[in-house]
Amino acid sequence: MARLDGRKPGQMRQVKITRNYLKYPEGSVLIEVGNTKVICTATIEEKVPPFLKGGGEGWITAEYSLLPRSTQVRNAREAARGKVTGRTQEIQRLIGRSLRSVVDLKALGERTVWLDCDVIQADGGTRTASITGAFVALVDAVNSIYTNVEKPFPVKDFLAAASVGILKDGTVVVDLCYDEDSQALVDMNVVMTGSGQFVEVQGTGEERPFSRRELDELLAGADKGIAELIDYQKEILGQLSWKVGREP
Amino acid sequence: MARLDGRKPGQMRQVKITRNYLKYPEGSVLIEVGNTKVICTATIEEKVPPFLKGGGEGWITAEYSLLPRSTQVRNAREAARGKVTGRTQEIQRLIGRSLRSVVDLKALGERTVWLDCDVIQADGGTRTASITGAFVALVDAVNSIYTNVEKPFPVKDFLAAASVGILKDGTVVVDLCYDEDSQALVDMNVVMTGSGQFVEVQGTGEERPFSRRELDELLAGADKGIAELIDYQKEILGQLSWKVGREP
Amino acid sequence: MARLDGRKPGQMRQVKITRNYLKYPEGSVLIEVGNTKVICTATIEEKVPPFLKGGGEGWITAEYSLLPRSTQVRNAREAARGKVTGRTQEIQRLIGRSLRSVVDLKALGERTVWLDCDVIQADGGTRTASITGAFVALVDAVNSIYTNVEKPFPVKDFLAAASVGILKDGTVVVDLCYDEDSQALVDMNVVMTGSGQFVEVQGTGEERPFSRRELDELLAGADKGIAELIDYQKEILGQLSWKVGREP
Amino acid sequence: MARLDGRKPGQMRQVKITRNYLKYPEGSVLIEVGNTKVICTATIEEKVPPFLKGGGEGWITAEYSLLPRSTQVRNAREAARGKVTGRTQEIQRLIGRSLRSVVDLKALGERTVWLDCDVIQADGGTRTASITGAFVALVDAVNSIYTNVEKPFPVKDFLAAASVGILKDGTVVVDLCYDEDSQALVDMNVVMTGSGQFVEVQGTGEERPFSRRELDELLAGADKGIAELIDYQKEILGQLSWKVGREP
Amino acid sequence: MARLDGRKPGQMRQVKITRNYLKYPEGSVLIEVGNTKVICTATIEEKVPPFLKGGGEGWITAEYSLLPRSTQVRNAREAARGKVTGRTQEIQRLIGRSLRSVVDLKALGERTVWLDCDVIQADGGTRTASITGAFVALVDAVNSIYTNVEKPFPVKDFLAAASVGILKDGTVVVDLCYDEDSQALVDMNVVMTGSGQFVEVQGTGEERPFSRRELDELLAGADKGIAELIDYQKEILGQLSWKVGREP
């Protein structure tokens, strides 16, 4: 079965990351994955949450939001509803946890990096695009405070994410657009490092359960797609990419 | 006294409006006023609030939000705080009221137009930029449902807004950037129509009161600046600008 | 066109201010403007909000509320709804900003004055009555802590407010009662000082825009009405009125 | 031991009820019990809560609030805090339950009576003053809709409330003012009908428990004080007092 | 009239208290009163609320909750509704106040004891069962920190609670089950100490008022039932019961 937009099962959408997209943040990118567009900013705050105070370690936290008309039908603002939905909280926790996994919080020092991912257009894969884009904003922000080359660079490895899924006819595909995603039988998000290891594997078979063989296919698809994304991150970061993972 | 960015007292910043900025909304623009950037979308919803049900009239309502790092220092999300600040509510009410003043709600029919103004970069004048940009998104959205040329076009007149103020040395200036705004003695926002009439005049002398003569100067500055904005709106809307105010 | 209650266009309603209306507050008045009745209290708190701590300056803040049956139809309590409406927040911000404009916050010292305006009967003009009444409560409260006559009296000038508007037949009137207000085409609130300068000008033409000539007429009406209110404030304050604006 | 204000143990404070205190509500009184002052209004709403819909019975509900400076130290508004305190909810439930006990909800018909008790000055006994005052407002409001004399008058009996308590020296006193109340060992609120029966008995011995003999003394004091209050209600209601409890 | 479950008017239901019901809390019991089942835990926290800081006294506070299906019809979680109902707050305040009445807060020292009462099955009398059970958990928790026998044991007396009421036919009964409770004309909760004194008396005649003679009967029933509960508490606490009220 041909995919809705003519892609092959293992083919990712066109990705574009624009660095320094905004004027004020320490790091900011616009990431476009097909029609999905997310502004990711990284803010350095010179303090940590109370539970970390005085321990010499830093923190990474993330917030995520959809603009009301990023979607086909307008979705009400969470500020107007007075609370953050479960879906948003789940995504925020996923982004924060994923990015923390590649940061040396001791080397970061007692600082918080806030990662804000604001989706301005949503065509599937907004959480994985947020992670992939936030990584680049994070590197820029961390670099802005990295003054002592005697110390390791706080970002230890590359990190990117992709969605994979099983369509109605059983095809395993990567990087689902919204129309594919809303009809998929199985839906999985995978976050991996530059060294090809897993940080998050979140697979859901709400429509129907999936077999071990299918799981293997899904993971293989994610692995290949994420490797491509990380190559692109390196290209975009240029010389700065050499700092990632560097020991003093 | 020269202005911070070298402009003359009565000189507006460079304005740029990009129509059809997003894929899904009925109307959407990116408006850039100097470094201030706002995404304005207009959504048509085929129902009205309860207090208007069955009356045959439509409604226009607006929401406004700052992205966390649109500003120099990160400002906490209203969704995370669980409530909308007074400043935001005041701005939302101003935008909605202003736009309603140029719409024939009967001609609109029992529909709501939601105007969402999301500031991605804030360098002063975000509420006036929101009004000026939302007007263009509104015209596009209204046009998308305007099928019966026997009826008047629901948008009756052009509408734009500008800020004016008095600097520390007493100079009356138009279109203040953030650094000017935060030091101004008097601060005023003016909304006017294409026919040169006032829709909103909101002047505040928190730092020091202002005289009648100063008020006259402020209004004159706003009048001239807004006229320029409306000329630009017409240019951007092209042929569609002829529909505004057209009777059947 | 005769006004609903027989007044002339430029005629204010009967005003009455009762000082020391309550037993506990440092300042408290009942202000009656026609049928509109507001209890205004001023509370001295010996601390300032966090953003002012240690700077030696004081702060003025205001809260406003309608009793549920101050209005013709019962309006639900904001406490029961769990949030303050946009209208209330707008009014609170207006009252606070207006009163701050005539207070020397340095001379006040690191204290907050809370102005509470509770409307017990609402027949139009509650926000302007609140400002006019809160001013008197503020002077009493500030006087209660003004012990060092070597220093300037912290209240620098008189302050009062009035509403003006344009009725359906085009007449410009001052001090609108509720029935006039709900039908007015243009609605404006003006706050002025004892020296005849403007502190706030908030005009709205939601029903129809207004011309520059109309704006001038509105401002003239407000100017005259407010001057009468300030004369009455002086009378009510008696000897204490001499302290307002006094240098050491 | 003499009481703080010189009263004898069984002596109530001066009570004054002003009927028709406000212009808009169907019933409204200002009740003054010594320095305690409460505005009680009764609003008729032509619908009932969902759980009573279609059953032909009415409902009585109450809301209670302290003005911020009704008290010696300013207490924060519940609207600003975004929630109603436990103390307020307890009082609201008590007022509603008490008043319902003397109303024939069938005779009332499918209507809600809202009783709003807003304390403008609090010197102890605000909940009992609210009940005593709300009863008078209720009779006026019910009378405004009582058109069919073939049916019983919906208010079946008189109702008033008093506080009683045990002071530090063991004296049992009635109608405690704030300074007595805050030091009392035992605190009790009693609500009784015109026929001398109990509707509510709420006694608390947080500082020390109380014996059966003390309980008897407390009840006797309440009984006598409430009888005086009901005599006064009858006087204030004048002719209307004859309708209370009248069968067709 | 025979009672629904065949009990005599003055007969309590079967009571069972299981001490050390949970692994982590300093004190925890499961109390079963007929079909009513409540888990009561007591937690020692080594700090006090701000208003007590530095005064050398401790504090007792209580929280109460119904599991969603503790009741016949599922009741929505308060966490999901975002607020605690008035009924819950009233019960929490009652439990806290009651337990505080038998604790020497000075002897407790600057600590808070949190009493959590979670109802897993509700068949009437959940608030009185909570008090009776929480008392036992409290004694265990206080004992866990009572190391200095030179000081008085902080729990000064026994404490238990029972409900009493008047059924439709006028019978005064003790310890009402849910079906009795929901039809009772008069409903009363009584909290008493081991020395037979009253701590709380809360009687409500919403369906009809009650006479002085009925009140006496209700109190006599409560007195007898509570004495039985306290005997059982002593049995369950065994040797530990000797510490209650002991002076050094």
Place this chain on the structure above:
Amino acid sequence: MARLDGRKPGQMRQVKITRNYLKYPEGSVLIEVGNTKVICTATIEEKVPPFLKGGGEGWITAEYSLLPRSTQVRNAREAARGKVTGRTQEIQRLIGRSLRSVVDLKALGERTVWLDCDVIQADGGTRTASITGAFVALVDAVNSIYTNVEKPFPVKDFLAAASVGILKDGTVVVDLCYDEDSQALVDMNVVMTGSGQFVEVQGTGEERPFSRRELDELLAGADKGIAELIDYQKEILGQLSWKVGREP
């Protein structure tokens, strides 16, 4: 490395499920997994959420809560905080989604099954115990409304869940207790059906990423442990277990 409680890496804790644990719910169990204890109830509600109305399909939804002292340190009630945490929402969504995957929502008809999982003691694995226990409560509740044997039984397959993880020394273990869980490098929750397929795979390597080989080991451990749980569910359900997955 020996495990904290002496178990072998692939060894599950002792499991005990008590059916019909409470009196009122349509289905209710107490599930004990080692020291972890969760009350799971299933409630049938004869309506569906708005988005399903009229479609003939049912819905399954879940709520999860920790009792304050289910944990070593008391955790504040979400009702008292006024909102549900992100962790709770994530767990609720996981439980609901998992159970829906084995229910034929058409065969269920327009009904909602509410699954309430209340943790009374938490020693790791509360979300997986909730799923395993809720499944049994669900079968009982569905059976209570399954009257037409001509139709398929709405529960299509068995379902259980287990946690797996990687300890500090690299050992892959199943069914982690709290002390293991809080030190694990990698943490994974797996939900599987009776036919051995995956419904949810949620693996997180916040402390360090994990390799593909480790992932395979984790999945194998989960597979074996879950099979044991499902065998136990069948034993507990007895004859009723034959209905699961039965076609008419």
